[in-house]
Amino acid sequence: MELEPVIGLEIHAQLLTKSKIFCGCSTAFGASPNTHTCPICVAMPGVLPVLNREVVEFAMKMGLATHCTIAPSSQFARKNYFYPDLPKGYQISQYELPLAVNGWVDIETEKGPKRIRIHRIHMEEDAGKLVHDEFQPMSYVDYNRTGVPLIEIVSEPDMGTSEEAAAYLRTLREILRYLEICDGNMEEGSFRCDANISLRPVGTEALGVKTELKNMNSFRNVQRALDFEIRRQRALIERNEPVVQETRLWDVARNVTISMRGKEEAHDYRYFPDPDLVPVVVSDSWVASVRETLPELPEAKRERFMAQYNLPLYDAQVLTSSKALAVYFETATAEFPQPKTVSNWIMSELMKQLKRDEREIEDCPVPPENLAELLSLMDTGVISGKIAKTVFDDMYTTGRKAKAIVEEKGLTQVKDEGAIEAIINEILRENPTEVELYRGGKEKLFSFFVGQAMRKTKGKANPQLVNEILRSKLANEER
């Protein structure tokens, strides 16, 4: 029996609002414990939540960007459970009436594009943080993160491989970052993913028993955990043992998923509409005004890059993988209108350096205008391609402009025919044996002479002139 995995993802994305979802405390990451809190954050008796309007707008943006229907009326609900990081004893979330439903995104797979449906997107509040003491039976509670706004994006079980799951995750993260509503940082927890996974015989419709995977804090871990779980469930089914519906944690150190059974009681969240918060009613005109603020999204941008700049798919994909990178490309191309050259330089020289330094394009020391200037110098023959690369390294290190570096270091290409001819005469004089061999038919030696010419000019000689003059000199004497 051939089995196929069925995977659905639940993604939590922290929204980049300035203040929390229900109070005015800052959402900034990394403050000293409990300094970004107020009576609302710590659920003191009698305090009440008031909804941050920006949270609704951000959530709507994501809904629209993923082709969801925005609910004309949605409502907050309380999800009741006890845990020390949950100060009210309930989480304010949305249940029966989420803000956005029935959307989709297209992902790239080996077999071409695939559509993944989105079940719902809803707004909710984040919980606080617990730190466990290593030596005492104590945990420390920090409520700074309590009330940081989240959206939960729930997919349909439309993914069939861990690669597809990873591609879906990447696609959603790209969109969130394009919208500038989430920084998408999995390690810091501003972008989190839980997975539901089951197996079923190929060709059947009914879903098998699923497990829920948690604690995967990188793309790689998501993929590994899913792959492990696929192997584990397949082995169980092949041995005719039941798959137990349960939550399993990814153990990074051991590369396995482990059961939470026994450590987690059966949940009964007792959802009910939150009487402290009133319905969010979204008019068509509100939806339209939010839609107008949507930037060009990765998919559309990719297609435009291919059409407008005549770039291959691969280039378009790389350049649109972040909004900042796309802007970089377009700014440079505006100044130096040879898109493929700009693309090549960004994808090779620039990204190599950034990757080495673990820098984001936003922190690139070479502004796009400077790259364009460098490429112009190369294009007009002021410097050679080889020199351009060393100039670029210099620009990256010092932040200076190409012209200044070229001028200061005297890297301008030698295009004076007389000068080049003199140098070549000198080379021919110094290497009579090689000249003889060349003329005797060993034409491979041509590059030896070019190399000599470049060395003598420190690479600044115009290669075309060198070629031309060399050829004629070597031929001339033959006659």
Next chain:
Amino acid sequence: MKEKITRQEVRHVAQLARLELSEEEEKQMTAKMNQVLTYMEKLNSLDTSRVPHMTHAIQLQNVFRPDEVLPSMDREQILANAPECDGVSFLVPKVI
């Protein structure tokens, strides 16, 4: 009279609500809850299949605050009522 809620269910609900009931309390609770829940059966005589439900006494919508950061409270004040704290964090028995 058929029991609406059993001792065992009462124990489960108490667990959900994080309440610890003694044997005697549990017995009492079961009896009183049964009495009240039986009275609630009254509602079943009403056909509400087409009645919308009502969460709020007053129909309001779209109450928002702007996305503005307001000063947080001094941590000292936030922690002042804590049963146990170290001046920085609230302390709880270790979460297993």
Next chain:
Amino acid sequence: MDLHSLTIHELHDHLLRKEASATETVTAYLQRIERIDPLLNSFVTLMGQEALREAQLYDNGRKDLEASPLAGVPLGIKDVICTKGFRTTCASRILENFVPPYDATVTERLHKAGAILLGKTNMDEFAMGSSSENSAFFPTRNPWDTERVPGGSSGGSAAAVAADLCAGSLGSDTGGSIRQPASFCGVIGLKPTYGRVSRFGLVAFASSLDQIGPFAKDVEDAAILLQAIAGHDQRDSTSVDQPVPDYRLAMKRSIKGLRLGIPREYFIDGIEPDVAAAVQQAMTTLKELGAEMVEISLPHTEYGVAAYYIIAPAEASSNLARFDGVKYGLRAPDSKDLMTMYCQTRSRGFGMEVKRRIMLGTYVLSAGYYDAYYRKASQVRTLIRQDFLQAFEQCDAIVTPVTPIPPFKIGEKTDDPLQMYLSDVFTLPASLAGIPGISIPCGFSAGNLPVGLQVLGPHFREDLILQIAYQFEQATPHHKARPQMDSHG
């Protein structure tokens, strides 16, 4: 004339005319509390020093008595309303030592109006009860008969006003917790429209029902207090942004020609004859004042108790989840693990009635029961609201008894929660519908126990019910009657 027997408006006139200083007034009240309150136990916490400090600000001219009709007036406030720097216990062990670092919006507004808070009044724990016997500290007694309950849950606020221990007070009403104790203690009690008064800083019992309102010695005082606390608050999403009328002006209008509805479902078999008689007499008086009495029907009245005792406990079970021993309040000592800490803290911290309601609320929301109980009740709530909306097409306001029975003896009903719940039958429907209601003294039953008349109005028509109450009060002597406390000591 004793200072403590004055109404708010009389006292304020006294203060303005310098017939008494603010300090003298506060001192008189504090002395009376010291003398009388041991018999009643209406206060949980006194704020005497702070009150005297405030009074001095008026006497040395730092604060202006002209600023508002409440300037310099000593008040009580129910211990479910947060007072910055003063413990707010909700009459519960679990909050016995909780000192909020913030004021409730109403507390802030009373301060702004210049009122002087004398102390926090006793109540049923977390406002759950109809007798004030569910206080974790002590039951409050009825000033008219100290063997009897003052009603609840705002029993302390009602008893304190009735016994002249403060000039007026604030309580909270979720299913009748202002109107019923007002009736039992022979004072005015007003539950505003849901959303009229901010709930910020009111420790939540049932968030979709809770409203703060005043207790007063006469209708004018009730109008003055409501005026001070009503109005929109950005910190409460359910607070309504509607203009607040001038209640003192509005109440003086004649009620001639007003149509007053008498719901036939409110005159049932279980009603005590003395109560029925007093209410009947009140209707005669209203007719004499020119009102037209019309019989109306509120057909879903009998479902009110069942719907309320599903919705309110459901919300309460969630609202009270925050009392977990982590951030404030009681924590059971030496708990070896988290689960034990939670369970022991909550079991020791909450009284039996609170536990019962948490259990009931948890159950009706739990998997498999939500639709049968919570959803059903919230649909019935719609029907009850519709009853009122339809009734208000036939009449301007509705008059009913507040409660079917006069004040009962302490301990009489504690063993039978359902009987206790059923006594809320006349106050619950208005709470479920969110409409305003006022309780006004309308006579006495055997044993000289006060009986109250309830006037219900459409949403945001506090002006109208105050008007009816005021005109009734002007025509009757009942509100002037005071319990004989001094003979006790």
